[in-house]
Amino acid sequence: MKRRDFVKKGTLSSIAALIGTEVVFGSNMLKGYTPLALQDPDPFKLFNKHKDMVVLNDKPWNIESQAHLLDDNITPNASMFIRNNGLVPEDIDAKNWTLTIDGESVKNKKTYTLQELKSKFEQHTYQLTIECGGNGRAEFNPPAKGNQWTVGAVHCASWTGVRLRDVLQDAGIRNNAVYIGFHAVDKHLSLDPNKEPISRGCPMSKALQDETLLAFKMNGKDIPLIHGYPLRLVAGGWPASVSGKWVNRISIRNKVHDGTKMTGTAYRVPCEPVAPGAKVKDEDMCIIESMPVKSLITYPKSGAIIKKGKSLNIRGHAWAGELEVTKVEYSIDFGSTWKDCKLEAPANRLAWQHFSASVDLPKLGYYEVWARATDTKGNAQPMVLPGWNPKGYLNNACHRIAVKVS
């Protein structure tokens, strides 16, 4: 065999080994063309992300934002965090995309094309806060396993789609329906076709809310591939893992959905509080539903030096899962005293709210500006870490920025 032929065969078979599937018509592949799966990945170009985004993991892709990148009222794609459990699907065919509604508790199993979904049901647009359940995991002590998110795994984009409720009702919901579970086309890391990287869902009460969408647009455009093109389930206020990407099937279940990442310790916290580092049995772990109250100072970027005598204008966003935020305060003395920020009402339910304040810093020196939000039930963010849990979820401790007066 000629060396060149050998090299070529070798390349094709190693491509096959790498992407786990034979490259059909591989021998016809253009010279100099590298399949998308293998291109030297510049995630910032690949996903149109801001250069200051932080790559936590490149297989699977997990990329987080930073507080100062989230300053916009409606988060642009460039600043939206990326969370994947599996491999991003390729060759999405939106024209032939279908969504099937099935499950034990569906009256009539039905399949809709994307076009049917768009034309048959009324379309709605909402700004929805989506936060990763593990946002803030990096701070837990003892450390929790998983991607070490700091503060940037949250965004509030504008989503357009049809109500999941309308589609479920069109197929028909039996009286014994308990939960919905989504299925999607992303691939498991092991490339085992019998494994789903993630298949989560929510109780019927959440599935039937006005704001729970089957979305096909984000910020007025087709959803970017990395965020779920062509169809994404969007359930604001709940762990982002409920908002399944690349969805092609939704099952109406007669029990709590038991798909991948619904069971064991995934997206669950101890039903009863535990001491840091405690071992918790699977049966003592409860599914996370609404995310807790939280806020983020998005301006200025931490590290600002201001001249003495000048006041510091701060701003940011606050959200509270299913609830609304009633108050945001700031402190420049590590919580000894708090002052109110100006707080806006949400654009719609489950959208984050914007706050701002003019802060006076009396002396030269180092300060931290801390923000604290309170929800409609009177729950405020803790200044220290909230209850430790084995997987490091739900860290809603106050955000703070460092400031110097010179």
Next chain:
Amino acid sequence: MNKESTFRKQVRRIYHLLMVLFGLFVVTGGSLIYYVNNPGAFDFKAKSEIASITPVEDEDRIENGIHVRTGLIDSEGLMVVVNNCTNCHSAKLVTQNRMTKEGWNTTIKWMQETQNLWDLGGNQEIIVNYLVTNYPPKAKGRRMTLTDIEWYELED
């Protein structure tokens, strides 16, 4: 006699014709099969390809104590970790986590039960020793001091 020699001539001619046809068949069929397997073989412009193969640089290069390709710390057991722990997921999932011996063992068990990780045999001890030596937990308390602050003059 004449008839016999004519007959023999004809037989020989047919025989030759058949041989030529068979030869043609073998050559065309053979090149067709070769072409299907090596579509570039008759593309004479592609000859320069041989020259363009660059020598593969050492993919397990170590710089400043770090295995460049994966970002893992160069230490005893490195290649066992590279070969067993970076097939399905990125090494970044390893380097951003910190666990005790028990924690790493539990994680391996979980990957074997749910993620198709193979039996590591004697390598498990090597891997776990590498991980607890290089990626042990750090005490963080209830709230860390802000670090790595990039100071800048705020203009407005």
